[in-house]
Amino acid sequence: xxxxxxxxxxxxxxxxxxxxxxxxxxxxxxxxxxxxxxxxxxxxxxxxxxxxxxxxxxxxxxxxxxxxxxxxxxxxxxxxxxxxxxxxxxxxxxxxxxxxxxxxxxxxxxxxxxxxxxxxx
Numbered sequence: 667x668x669x670x671x672x673x674x675x676x677x678x679x680x681x682x683x684x685x686x687x688x689x690x691x692x693x694x695x696x697x698x699x700x701x702x703x704x705x706x707x708x709x710x711x712x713x714x715x716x717x718x719x720x721x722x723x724x725x726x727x728x729x730x731x732x733x734x735x736x737x738x739x740x741x742x743x744x745x746x747x748x749x750x751x752x753x754x755x756x757x758x759x760x761x762x763x764x765x766x767x768x769x770x771x772x773x774x775x776x777x778x779x780x781x782x783x784x785x786x787x
Contacts, residue, residue, distance in 0.1 A: 678772065679779040684738045698780055701738060704731070705777040709770060716763040724762065725754040738780075743772055 681694065688694045708727045715724040728751040736744045750765045757765075 677779065678739050678743045678776040679783060680738060680740055681783065683740070687737050695784070697737070698784055701734065702777065702780045702784060704734070705773060705780065709773050709777065712766060713770065716759060716766055719759050721754060721759045721762060724766075725751065728754050735776075739776065743776065746772060 684694045684697070685691055688697060708731065712724050712727050715721075715727070728747070732744075732747050732751040735747055746769050750762065750769050753765050754762045
């Protein structure tokens with residue numbers, strides 16, 4: 667049973683921001699398709715890499731996400747991704763895995779939002 671005082675779930679995808687930065691809706695939709703494909707592929711792969719101790723490869727996937735997300739997302743999620751990506755450069759695999767464990771649900775929500783946007787009529 668949900669409480670009336672629960673915060674609404676966060677919204678990560680900001681299509682107005684994306685259109686403002688990209689210039690038009692058609693190009694944005696194409697880029698969102700690329701983002702969806704990237705997130706579908708990389709979210710679980712980063713988890714797998716961290717589980718196997720391959721921090722360098724995990725960083726190679728986190729780095730482009732850090733650069734790509736500011737086009738589509740607000741500062742909070744971008745900051746979280748940047749924090750984990752930076753940690754992946756010089757932190758222990760265990761600390762990065764823990765930080766990514768906290769970040770992954772946010773990325774999963776973003777992926778769901780992107781998919782819902784692209785599948786909307």
